[in-house]
Amino acid sequence: MSQGEQRWQEVATGVHAWIYPPGGWGQSNAGLVLATDASDEALLFDAQWDEPSTTHMLQEAPLDRHRIGTLVNSHPDGDHTWGNAVVGAERIIATDACNAHFDHEDPQRLGLLVAAASRIGRAPLVRLPGPLRTVNGPHLLLRYLAAMGRGFDFGGVRLTWPTETFSGELDLTVGGRALTLIEVGPTHSHGDAILHLPADRVVFAADVLFVGVSPIMWVGPLSNWQAALATILALKPTVVVPGHGPVSGVAEVATFAEHLAWIAEVGDRQRTARRSPLDGAFDALTSQEYRSSPWADWISPERLVVTLTAMQREAENGPPIEGVQQRARLVTQMAVLADRLARASR
Numbered sequence: 001m002s003q004g005e006q007r008w009q010e011v012a013t014g015v016h017a018w019i020y021p022p023g024g025w026g027q028s029n030a031g032l033v034l035a036t037d038a039s040d041e042a043l044l045f046d047a048q049w050d051e052p053s054t055t056h057m058l059q060e061a062p063l064d065r066h067r068i069g070t071l072v073n074s075h076p077d078g079d080h081t082w083g084n085a086v087v088g089a090e091r092i093i094a095t096d097a098c099n100a101h102f103d104h105e106d107p108q109r110l111g112l113l114v115a116a117a118s119r120i121g122r123a124p125l126v127r128l129p130g131p132l133r134t135v136n137g138p139h140l141l142l143r144y145l146a147a148m149g150r151g152f153d154f155g156g157v158r159l160t161w162p163t164e165t166f167s168g169e170l171d172l173t174v175g176g177r178a179l180t181l182i183e184v185g186p187t188h189s190h191g192d193a194i195l196h197l198p199a200d201r202v203v204f205a206a207d208v209l210f211v212g213v214s215p216i217m218w219v220g221p222l223s224n225w226q227a228a229l230a231t232i233l234a235l236k237p238t239v240v241v242p243g244h245g246p247v248s249g250v251a252e253v254a255t256f257a258e259h260l261a262w263i264a265e266v267g268d269r270q271r272t273a274r275r276s277p278l279d280g281a282f283d284a285l286t287s288q289e290y291r292s293s294p295w296a297d298w299i300s301p302e303r304l305v306v307t308l309t310a311m312q313r314e315a316e317n318g319p320p321i322e323g324v325q326q327r328a329r330l331v332t333q334m335a336v337l338a339d340r341l342a343r344a345s346r
């Protein structure tokens, strides 16, 4: 993936956001908080998906005299944690739940898959008719994975665990600046946390906010996600930095809350009509209602199938989405749905 367009953006004095447009798979944002006093303290909120892209981010960082002594991981997903090793922070802070799920994905295994996928996935797709169509799934999965992981070095990731954990809230001071970590998960993942800088009125929302990018909910429940957005709005921030997408404010949080309300309706309709999450997502994403919505041009709409699956399991008191096989099955469904959507729009 091109590294040319990512950049640090100052969102308050001595507070910077690393923005990786347009915010698709692995194009995750981070935050840097510098001391307000004469000390050299700095805090980094999240790493990148691999060590080279984290190194690139650190090389570009406006650190001046500061050094990063504290790293926070907002949640356990690789695109926020797999660059931890090169940050070299003495303290790595995350929620207890993030820590408990820290190795839920295996970077080396993903590296092998992406490498195989980039070789095999390039072969032309042979479309099979009728009921045999699902046989296309593995091929579509490989193509999807190859595009997702292009340019990242997962094989070289040294998984580097949190050194301190918390649940609920944690107050910190970084060189005279007071800030609070607030646990709002589980929702997008296990143990999602946001960072609040009250004096600067800045919130780093990580993957509790997606802007211009469709959200994905692996864990849920959706009601926790909605409550998390209410928590952000109640903090009355002037700047909200999403986990993916451009620097935003409360207007984008409000639009995102409307989007989650729409997903809740789609889930109800899909379960009432006894459609599968895949078919329910296809129905919703090709509807006139969707095409005239504020989120019609958000990228990666196929993620809806994962969110609907998590919601269905919750509604049926089923087990959560867990394990490599279930995740692989859902990534296949995203690949199949993306393909169906591309063909439907032709």
Ligand SMILES: [Zn+2]
Residues within 6 Å of the ligand: 028, 077, 079, 080, 207, 243, 244
């Ligand atoms: Zn992310």
